[in-house]
Amino acid sequence: MKEPVTILKEALLTEKATMLSANLNQYVFSVYPQATKTNVKNAIEQTFGVKVNKVNTLIQKPKTKRDRMRRGKLGYTALSKKAIITLKAGDSIDLA
Known part of the structure; x- marks a missing residue:
């Protein structure tokens, strides 16, 4: 089994992620x-x-972006993967 350090990157604290954690007991992590x-x-x-009840994952594919510093040549954003974690009722994670 892999170490948790090699799996989890960071917790994402966006507006949508805080709404999920407040209403549905779900937390979003970048993995x-x-x-x-x-x-x-x-x-x-x-x-x-x-205790984790459910894990949903999604992959954000790279987008092409025009790089103005290199005379308009195309570059790419990074590929990223997110995990939305649903916890058991009564459990919570303090991310502050």
Whole structure:
């Protein structure tokens, strides 16, 4: 099993993520692209000591962007993977 440090990058604290955590007990994390749902679940449970009910993952594919510093040549944004974690009722994670 992989270490939680090699799976979780950071917690995402956007407006949508704070609405999910307040209303639905869901938290959003940025994870490494090679991480699976079971890896993410185990990492969250080990790191924060909570019970995870469900893990949803999504991959944001790279977009092409025009780079003005290199005379208009195309560049790409980074590929990223997010995990939306649903916790058991009564559990919570303090991200502040």
